Structure formats: C-alpha cells, structure tokens
Amino acid sequence: MATFAAANGGTLAPMSLKRLLYNTFLFLGALCVAPFAMAQEGAAHGIPDSTEATAHSTATAHEEEAHGSAHAPEKFNAGKLIMEHIGDAHSWHLWGHTSLPLPVILWTDKGMECFSSGKLMDEHHHAVPCQGAHYTYLLEHEKIQAVHTDGSVNETAKLIDFSLTKNAATLIAACVLLLVVFIGMARGYAQRGVSAPKGLAKFLEPIVLFVRDDIAKSAIGEKHYKRFLPYLLTLFFFIWSLNLIGLIPIFPFGANVTGNIVTPLVLAAITFLIVTFAANRHYWRHIFAMPGIPAAVLVILTPIEIMGHFIRPIVLMVRLFANIMAGHIVLLVFFCLIFIFSKNGESLIGGYATSPFALAFTIFINCLELLVGALQAYVFTLLTSIYIGTAVAGGHDDHHH
Amino acid sequence: MELVTPPIGLLFWMCLSFGIVVWLLAKYAWKPILGSVSQRERSIEDALNEAKKMREDMARMSAGNEELMRQAREEREVMLKEARDIRDQEIAGAKAKAKTEAEALLGRAREDIRNEKNAAITEMKNQVAELSVIVAETILREKLGSEAAQHALVDKVMKDADLRKS
Numbered sequence: 001m002a003t004f005a006a007a008n009g010g011t012l013a014p015m016s017l018k019r020l021l022y023n024t025f026l027f028l029g030a031l032c033v034a035p036f037a038m039a040q041e042g043a044a045h046g047i048p049d050s051t052e053a054t055a056h057s058t059a060t061a062h063e064e065e066a067h068g069s070a071h072a073p074e075k076f077n078a079g080k081l082i083m084e085h086i087g088d089a090h091s092w093h094l095w096g097h098t099s100l101p102l103p104v105i106l107w108t109d110k111g112m113e114c115f116s117s118g119k120l121m122d123e124h125h126h127a128v129p130c131q132g133a134h135y136t137y138l139l140e141h142e143k144i145q146a147v148h149t150d151g152s153v154n155e156t157a158k159l160i161d162f163s164l165t166k167n168a169a170t171l172i173a174a175c176v177l178l179l180v181v182f183i184g185m186a187r188g189y190a191q192r193g194v195s196a197p198k199g200l201a202k203f204l205e206p207i208v209l210f211v212r213d214d215i216a217k218s219a220i221g222e223k224h225y226k227r228f229l230p231y232l233l234t235l236f237f238f239i240w241s242l243n244l245i246g247l248i249p250i251f252p253f254g255a256n257v258t259g260n261i262v263t264p265l266v267l268a269a270i271t272f273l274i275v276t277f278a279a280n281r282h283y284w285r286h287i288f289a290m291p292g293i294p295a296a297v298l299v300i301l302t303p304i305e306i307m308g309h310f311i312r313p314i315v316l317m318v319r320l321f322a323n324i325m326a327g328h329i330v331l332l333v334f335f336c337l338i339f340i341f342s343k344n345g346e347s348l349i350g351g352y353a354t355s356p357f358a359l360a361f362t363i364f365i366n367c368l369e370l371l372v373g374a375l376q377a378y379v380f381t382l383l384t385s386i387y388i389g390t391a392v393a394g395g396h397d398d399h400h401h
Numbered sequence: 402m403e404l405v406t407p408p409i410g411l412l413f414w415m416c417l418s419f420g421i422v423v424w425l426l427a428k429y430a431w432k433p434i435l436g437s438v439s440q441r442e443r444s445i446e447d448a449l450n451e452a453k454k455m456r457e458d459m460a461r462m463s464a465g466n467e468e469l470m471r472q473a474r475e476e477r478e479v480m481l482k483e484a485r486d487i488r489d490q491e492i493a494g495a496k497a498k499a500k501t502e503a504e505a506l507l508g509r510a511r512e513d514i515r516n517e518k519n520a521a522i523t524e525m526k527n528q529v530a531e532l533s534v535i536v537a538e539t540i541l542r543e544k545l546g547s548e549a550a551q552h553a554l555v556d557k558v559m560k561d562a563d564l565r566k567s
Contacts, residue, residue: 087404164414168415182430183429183430186430194437195441205438208435234423238422261404262411262412263415266419321405325404
C-alpha cells in the first residue's frame, strides 16, 4: 500500500492531465501489488495480540484500532475493495454496514456445524469469534478458522467449510433459474407440438439451435454430436447466465462466480473427463504413436502430445477465469477512480471532475463485458466441442491435419 | 495466490449443483426441446417436399393442359379447313351443275324453237302450196277455158322453164 499512499498523498494543487495520468499509472501499478500488500496487512492484523484477556475484548480493541473514535470514515482502499468484490464472501454485503447473513455449514472432526454468518461479525462488520457446538470460530479474511478462547488459531482442529457463501448461493440460484426456464420451455414445446415457439422460447430456441448446429454439430460431427449435446447446452447457458448475473451490480446478482477459479476448474475438469473417456483408439494412437512419424521424433512428440491432453483443459479453465475476473477488476478500477481522485472525500472537485469519465468508462467496459460474457460462454463451449470432436473423430478421413 | 486456490466448499457445491443441473436439464429440458425441434424441422421439411411435389404435379398438369389445348386447336383448324373445302367443293359442284342444267335447258329450248320453226315453215309451205294450187286451179279455170289460152300458157311455161334452167 506504500505506493498507493504516495500516489494519493500528493499536494492539493489543481490536477493537470499529466498528474492524472501519473496517478492512474501509479494506481494500476498499485493494483498489481495490492493482493500481496493485502496479505501482509492481513498477517499484521490477523492474529490478535495474545496478551488480550478475552476474545470479546480482542474484538473491541480491534474495532477501536480500525475505526478510531466515533465511526471516522475508513480510509478508502481500492485494492482491498476490488479484491473483496471479486472474491467470495460468507455474507452478502448490501450497503454500508448492512449485509445479508448466509448459512455457514462446517464439517469438523467432531461433527457438522451449522449457523448463520451473522454471528461471525458485529454490527460494524468486524469479525467476532462465534462459539459453535464444537469449536469457537473466527472469520479471518473470509476464511473461517477454529480458534481457542484466547483468539489464537486452534491448530489441531480440522474443519472444512461447506458454507453457502455468496458464490455458492448465486450458483444454486442460477441453477434453479436454468431449471425453471428450460423445463418451462420444454413444457411449452410439449403443449404446442410442432407449431412455432412462443414467449421466452422464441428467444432461446435460436440460441439452442446455434449451440446444436454451429457448435456441436460442426465441431463434433453429425455422427457423435447428439451424445454430448445436453452437456454442451447446459455448459453454454450455465456460463452465460452466470457471466450476466455477475455483471448486474445490485443485490440478488453481482457474485463473481465464473471469475472464481472453482467454476472454470470444475467445468474444465468435466470436459477433460469426457474427452478422456470418450476418446477412441485413433485419438490415443495419435497421442502415443502418431502414424507416419519416425520413432526418433516420437520420443519428443509423444510427451508433448500427452502434455497437450492435460494442458488443453487447463488453458480452457484459465481463459474463462482470467477473462471474467479481469473484466470485473477493470470495471471496478474505473469505478474506484472516482474515490481515488476525490482523495477519500477530501477533494470533492477531484471526485466530481473524474466521475463523468469514470462512469463513461465503467459503462463502456460493462457493455464490453456483456459481449465478453456471451463470447466466453461460446468459446468455452466451442473449445469443449472441438476437444470432444478430436477425441471421437474416427478413421483416416478426419485426420488430415 | 488466494484467487487461484479453489475452496473445497465451493468446489463441492459447484460439482453438486452443476451435476444435478446437467442431469435434470438433459432429462427434462434438452430431450423434449431438441426432440420437438427436430420433429418440427422434419415436419417443415416434409411440408416443403410435399409442396415441391405438388408444384411439379401442377406444372406437369398445366403442361398437359397446354398440350391438350394445342391439340384441340389443331383439330379445330383441321376441321375448319375441311369444312371450308367441303363448302367450296359444294359451291363449285352446285355451280357446275346449275350451269350444265341451264345449258341443257337452253339447248332444249333452242331445239324446241327450231322444231317449232320448222313445223311452222312446213305448215306454211303446205298452206302456200295448197293456196297456190287453189289459185292455180282458179286461174286455170278462168284462163284455160279456151284452147288458145291453153296454148299460150304452155308456151309461156316453156319459156320460163328455159329461163329457170339458165
């Protein structure tokens, strides 16, 4: 955060364009180091002083330390804000000090544990220890840890966090939405028979047909595509809907699910499993002993091909993850510019002067992200189809590349 | 590093919910949707094929109609031509017949006239001859009452006969 402070702690002289650019660059630079800085900060704040008598007093001290007296405005920290927004959370932050508590589900070595996330923080959004049935828990940077009564981390306690976090809740809500929409659509088809689609189906059917004809059929081939179509369709609509949900900033939306490593990881892993199990002998022969290649070259080629089998889904994962996460970060960066130039409320002129540009850029990036959201869903589905296509392609006819 | 470390809880929810969604959608959404879409596509294709077939049939039928019409027209032409020929022949025949009949009539009339004339001439000749015999009788009775007058007449006749001979 040192660079950041330097950037913001300059003189109050009227801001020239040069200085504005300078600040922007410094800020963007600061963003790159923000996660590390945050981690350090976390380490500094994380474990409360063990000399404090009780956990409660620890929390109070912690609060006073952070807030100063009588709710003085917190120092604005763009990096922290952005990381909080793109990360997962155990409660759903609505505004100010209001947030919606979400269920915390913990598996511990002593048994299951279930309580509201509201118990893990006080009214000022500061972590307080929560006495559960088996252990005492403390939320530390969105990570639930078992602590001793004195606040130190309980190293012997084993716990796995199965909480319905913001991302998990959004995920389940999106799944329910997909089920409602598409099963409803299917019911409409059953009622109307072969006549033209109506309502939402009218909008969705061309997309379904696009996935079927232009993604699955063209990449996998007429012979095999039908087997994989249900997965590909679900994949496309799942990624697309979650991308869109992530772009809506107000309450029931806004969780960065596809920009979280878990979603692309699971989807890419399923793709990997499908490719591995659906692959025929032509595919494996191409990997282990490509026909028409001398043995000496095969020594080099085969390891590359084997690596390729694993790298392709990894690239698939990274592409979706990085694109969506980067989109969210850029959006928030432009938005945060307002607060950075207003110098935490000290320079109103700076804030007002920056806001039109910042807003314009935010809107522009948002529109771009709408496109990216659909595009990434398309790309993920298309590449999955292409990988499956190479795995199930039969005979010599399909292997002219 | 925290960004790329998958939390186990979310991983669990993701696998669970995505798995359920894929299964449920495959069973209750994609299967009926894709089924009825392909059914509709088939029915559209069938309808198009049928329409095409009907159009071809129609084209074939209208071509047949045209052929029929053409034939009918040709037949009519032929019939008309025949009728005209027959008419012309009839007229010509009638004319010729009328002419010959007229000529025959004329010929007969002329013959009749000639016969009548001949008959009239013959009758006239007979009457003249009778008359002249009567006249001659009368004159002879008058003139040849005497011998001398008879001689004179013989002489005169003789003379006339000579004259007639020359």
